[in-house]
Amino acid sequence: MEFTCLHNKFNFPPLPRPSLSFCKNPNPTIFPRKRNNLFLASASDIVVASSRKELGSKKVDEFGDLKSWMHKNGLPPCKVVLDERTSHDEKHSPIHFVSASEDLQAGDVAFSVPSSLVVTLERVLGNETVAELLTTNKLSELACLALYLMYEKKQGKKSVWYPYIRELDRQRGRGQLAVESPLLWSEDELAYLTGSPTKAEVLERAEGIKREYNELDTVWFMAGSLFQQYPYDIPTEAFSFEIFKQAFVAVQSCVVHLQKVALARRFALVPLGPPLLAYRSNCKAMLSAVGGAVELVVDRPYKAGEPIAVWCGPQPNSKLLINYGFVDDDNAYDRLVVEAALNTEDPQYQDKRLVVQRNSKLSVQVFHVYAGKEKEAVSDMLPYLRLGYVSDPSEMQSVLSSQGPVCPMSPCMERAVLDQLADYFNRRLAGYLTTLNEDESLLSDPNLNPRRRVATQLVR
Numbered sequence: 001m002e003f004t005c006l007h008n009k010f011n012f013p014p015l016p017r018p019s020l021s022f023c024k025n026p027n028p029t030i031f032p033r034k035r036n037n038l039f040l041a042s043a044s045d046i047v048v049a050s051s052r053k054e055l056g057s058k059k060v061d062e063f064g065d066l067k068s069w070m071h072k073n074g075l076p077p078c079k080v081v082l083d084e085r086t087s088h089d090e091k092h093s094p095i096h097f098v099s100a101s102e103d104l105q106a107g108d109v110a111f112s113v114p115s116s117l118v119v120t121l122e123r124v125l126g127n128e129t130v131a132e133l134l135t136t137n138k139l140s141e142l143a144c145l146a147l148y149l150m151y152e153k154k155q156g157k158k159s160v161w162y163p164y165i166r167e168l169d170r171q172r173g174r175g176q177l178a179v180e181s182p183l184l185w186s187e188d189e190l191a192y193l194t195g196s197p198t199k200a201e202v203l204e205r206a207e208g209i210k211r212e213y214n215e216l217d218t219v220w221f222m223a224g225s226l227f228q229q230y231p232y233d234i235p236t237e238a239f240s241f242e243i244f245k246q247a248f249v250a251v252q253s254c255v256v257h258l259q260k261v262a263l264a265r266r267f268a269l270v271p272l273g274p275p276l277l278a279y280r281s282n283c284k285a286m287l288s289a290v291g292g293a294v295e296l297v298v299d300r301p302y303k304a305g306e307p308i309a310v311w312c313g314p315q316p317n318s319k320l321l322i323n324y325g326f327v328d329d330d331n332a333y334d335r336l337v338v339e340a341a342l343n344t345e346d347p348q349y350q351d352k353r354l355v356v357q358r359n360s361k362l363s364v365q366v367f368h369v370y371a372g373k374e375k376e377a378v379s380d381m382l383p384y385l386r387l388g389y390v391s392d393p394s395e396m397q398s399v400l401s402s403q404g405p406v407c408p409m410s411p412c413m414e415r416a417v418l419d420q421l422a423d424y425f426n427r428r429l430a431g432y433l434t435t436l437n438e439d440e441s442l443l444s445d446p447n448l449n450p451r452r453r454v455a456t457q458l459v460r
Contacts (some may be wrong), residue, residue: 195432
């Protein structure tokens with residue numbers, strides 16, 4: 001079947017979704033629907049960890065490395081070590097990661113971090129009621145956690161979290177591919193994503209972070225007892241937006257969503273957790289709250305020295321890139337999103353609405369297109385699209401009385417439906433700066449800039 005179009009945005013998951021609007025005339029149109037490295041503050045304010053050689057020596061400082069500090073503060077013996085890989089930028093320290101210290105079998109507990117070493121809103125704000133109030137209002141958990149760590153960073157070595165904050169500084173919000181979230185990319189680098197809905201989502205997320213920044217002073221006034229210990233100005237005077245955005249992105253890259261816990265403890269910063277742990281879409285291991293600790297039970301065997309991975313949740317690659325700075329080529333959850341909508345001004349809108357509901361669809365329906373299952377996705381869309389072309393009342397009655405998504409279609413009308421769908425996808429493809437072959441060629445270059453590489457992976 002030859003495809004020619006849908007006129008709106010269809011995209012890689014977490015971004016503006018395209019919308020197919022079916023008009024009264026038999027030519028429905030598609031229109032777009034609108035639907036963070038921690039503290040890079042100033043050079044003098046950045047704590048950068050030593051090289052690996054220094055890390056293994058006693059020159060690091062009185063705190064030692066992150067894991068040594070954790071053991072001194074209650075971390076029980078565990079089966080992991082901190083290792084490192086070289087950063088693509090010589091100006092930045094190597095990337096740390098957690099690897100197995102011995103051979104592990106599926107079901108082994110790799111580590112168990114006591115709650116005293118876990119940062120949650122309950123710990124930060126003290127009063128769970130205040131924590132819930134803040135997170136159900138205008139501020140997210142991530143914003144509150146970022147603000148807390150920014151103030152703690154100003155305490156320097158006096159902060160109980162100094163070794164952990166130093167590690168976050170070292171990681172600089174970089175994911176396992178040593179790439180920062182596109183929230184921290186330049187305008188020129190964001191152009192790598194041209195054609196992908198991810199670019200619009202990055203800009204939208206940045207605007208959301210800006211709105212949260214403007215509400216930071218709310219935390220100061222609502223949780224005043226907490227901030228009395230900090231001899232600094234209120235948040236928006238103590239920290240610029242750029243500093244807050246860097247901190248927000250860093251927290252975003254390492255926060256863990258715990259299950260079956262109170263609201264004030266559901267988002268947690270766990271030393272030895274991400275980004276020191278690698279995220280993998282086909283992994284089932286998760287950090288879990290168990291008693292008074294957060295533990296990791298591995299889901300597969302590991303040889304000593306192998307990086308430990310955890311499941312990143314059912315996230316498409318666009319979210320993986322924005323949240324963690326990487327793209328998973330084997331991501332079974334990656335998908336394109338096409339959103340179609342019945343035209344509310346159609347005289348037969350109510351009847352069509354009944355038909356789609358009877359067939360487990362909505363008047364505004366989202367279709368997911370997964371790699372390798374494109375034919376199934378298109379087959380699922382076609383009955384919905386055909387319904388938008390039904391204009392004769394008698395034909396509509398025939399549809400209403402039939403069982404299943406059946407619409408009478410003349411060959412000419414069927415061609416119009418297919419042309420609309422094909423045109424939609426052709427328009428989307430035309431928005432990209434490169435062809436698939438050009439993307440493959442770029443990715444074959446071992447010296448390709450890492451940000452360009454992950455952007456090209458996503459676009460491909």
